[in-house]
Amino acid sequence: MVKSIFKWIGLSLLSVIVLGGAFASHEWYAEKPFMLRSFLDRTVLQQAFESPETLTSLGFLESIGITGHNAELDDDRPEKTDALFAEMKKVKETLLTYDDSDLDESQLLSKEIAMYLLDILLVSEPYRYHNYPVNQLFGIQNGYPSFMDAQHQVNSVGDAENYIARLNKVKVKFSQNLEGLKLREEKGILPPRFVIDRVLEEMTAFVAKPAEENILYSSLKAKLSDAEDISPAEQTRLLNLAKEEIIASVHPAYQLLIDYFNQVADKSTTDDGIWKLPDGDKVYAQALKFFTTTDYSAGEIHNIGLHEVDRIQLDILTILEKENYDVSQGFTAAIETLAAQDEFYYPDTKAGREQILTDYQTILDEINAGLESAFRIRPKASMKVRRIPEFKEKTAPGAYYQQPSIDGSRPGMFFANLYDIKATPKYSMRTLAYHEGIPGHHFQIAIAMELEGMPLFRRISPFTAYTEGWALYTERLAWDLGFQDDPFDNIGRLQAELFRAVRLVVDTGIHHKRWTRQEAIDYMVANTGMAHSDVVSEIERYIVMPGQATSYKIGLMKILELRKKAKASLGDKFDLRDFHDVVLKNGAVPLDILTRLVDQYIADKSSK
Structure with a gap:
């Protein structure tokens, strides 16, 4: 944290x-x-x-x-x-x-x-x-190559030489991170065994590839090819230097961590919750307060989750019954029947994956052109869809957003995970695109970065309940505005909300009620209908990021509560654009402060 x-x-x-x-x-x-x-x-x-x-x-x-x-x-x-x-x-x-x-x-x-x-x-x-700074989801071992690929731009020979200089210095950086890992080990803080197994698998595969197949080489090669003023001879020279550094510096840096985790693997256990660490219960309470910006206890959050799971499952079953699905065997059987239909998936081919990216962009372009009634403020930065790099997609989340550069030279990016073609059925794509892109993370984050007249820290503040609550809210907003009128798209939306409600249950289950990893996986599989591969990745994410997953649903519930309150208080004076202005134009804030801002908006509007 x-x-x-x-x-x-x-x-x-x-x-x-x-x-x-x-x-x-x-x-x-x-x-x-x-x-x-x-x-x-x-x-x-x-x-x-x-x-x-x-x-x-x-x-x-x-x-x-x-x-x-x-x-x-x-x-x-x-x-x-x-x-x-x-x-x-x-x-x-x-x-x-x-x-x-x-x-x-x-x-x-x-x-x-x-x-x-x-x-x-x-x-x-x-x-x-x-915490576990090197884990299957994030850490220097995948963060470093991702950073070099996505954020180190190469437009000149000097840029490429800087890139190579960073390859040369990577062993120092890995050594410094190793110091921190050893300090944690001395304090009795080791990740669960599955985390060690995952990162060892990831890093071993990373160094096993020939240098020319390493993402650090292929990324530089692509950037050099796209650069306008770098001659073929210079490109060859620079790539040869990069290859030398990958062999001489990058691979040995990774070997430092491989050797360390092999050494401590047998000291690790299969206990997964943060409760196993010294003062783990206190740490989890702090994490919940930070991520939700509330004083909700772990028990309260767990019970909210259980109630919401029941409510949303009933809504999904009601739609399925209207669409002539057999719901007599309960939620799990009905959702498995839906998920088994081939018509809802793309071909498991390169062409199929390329079509997914194309269709995501079409979905985003469509909604971007139809938001006049809901938004006055729009981000200036553009947004693009990209595939999550293949070297890390096996353990990566289903999608994520990367903010644009502040000077506008790099657009916002919606990264989609295409590892398991069955993980994202067609009826879930709209919801995912709205959440990660428009009007979700891209609107909120890019608008905040572009705000004028407020301190810089407020333009990108770390209030996850607000930022993720907003993104989840926009899934509902898109449905309210008519962008998910197909009943199966609405099921996709409800499944996404159900997913966040289940998170409340399993996160607190793992870290407060001391569930095992398998107990959490079993609950999530039974109550979401998600692909098993996605469930495993998600549960393993919650284990290494205690509390973070609870912020989404808590934030959504607060924003919907505030919108309902504003509508009820203002009647005909309510304008959805005004409400979104209040929410977006102050940057990310704790939920109690957001409540105060909306109350002030209601009071000001009522007095006119």
Whole structure:
């Protein structure tokens, strides 16, 4: 959790240069800048410039000719995290010196959100090693090649040489991460055995391929081919250098982790919940508070999930019965009958997978052209659909979104997992596209990045209940607006909501009620109708990311509750565009603050 907060703080940074907001000398160097926003922006910028990978991801310095950071990798030594905690304590002390009476409404909100983030970060300091930074879902072993592939742009020889420099430095980065793994081992924090088996399988396969088949080589080759001003001779030279570094630097870096996990495998256990770690129950309670931005206990969340599972399953059975399906044997049998029909799947071929990507883009283009009645504000950034890289799709989620660069040179990306063709039937595609793309994550994240007049950290804040709640809300919104009028598309929507309700049950089941991995898999298979391969990936995700999966449904329920309240209070004065303006134009916020903002909107609208 700590690392994710720092990552988001770092990612929220910079656009101050792009937006022309140069700091006065006093505001940059003063112990306490005169303006609160200057202090908050400076704090974020200082963290950003400590992270060359963040600077590459945001992609704004390149437009003014600064590229040296693209030859560097982040310093991942454990001491860097210690230093960040110390720095954040100083930031909190300074933030408290800004008197509320001197701040306007917007500034007060920024201060409140900043304090919320700092408090939840600092209270987690004693448990900063209670995680598994190398796991089957994310970690340096797949994050590094994904970063190089998706975010390191190559438009010149210098860009390619920076790319190769990063290949050369990867062993240092892996060694630093290994230090952190050994610290965790000393504290009795080892991942479950299945996690070790998964990452060993992944890394062993990664180094077993010839260098020319490695994604780090093939990605550079494709980028060089697309570059306009790099001669064939230069391309050959650069690719030869890359091959040498993959063999001399990248493979040995991976071998460090392979050797380590082989060494500790027998020390690991098959206990999966975070309860098995020292103070695991306290850590899970903190995770739930961070991810849901509520004070709901694990028991309350579990019971909400059970109630919602029953409700949504009944809605699905009602539709199936109207479509002449036999529902007499219950939900599992009925949904398995639906899922077994070949008409709902694409051919399990290269052409079939290419058609899926094409159809996703068509779905997104269609809804993007039909949202005038629901939205005034739209992101300027475009969005593209891509396949999740094949080397990691076996253990990756069904889809994910990657934010655009802040200068607009890289669009937002909707990555779809095409590993198991049966994992996403045709009737589920609309819902997935709306969630990850338009008007889901792409609208919310890109709009927040483009907001003017508020501190940088609020443009990409780590409030998962808001961000994922919004994305899940847009699945329902698309149905409300008529984009899923086919009854089977509506079943796809309901299955997606059911999936998030089941998450409430299994996440708390694993980490609070001490369910085994298999018990959680069995419950999810029986209550969702999802492909078994997807269920296994999902349950294993919840094990290494305690609490995160509960944020979706909790956020959705709050946003729907607030929309219902606004409609009931305002009657004919209610305008869906106004409601979405309130939700989107303040950036991501905790759910209690969102409630206050909507209440204020209702009061203001009622008085007119």
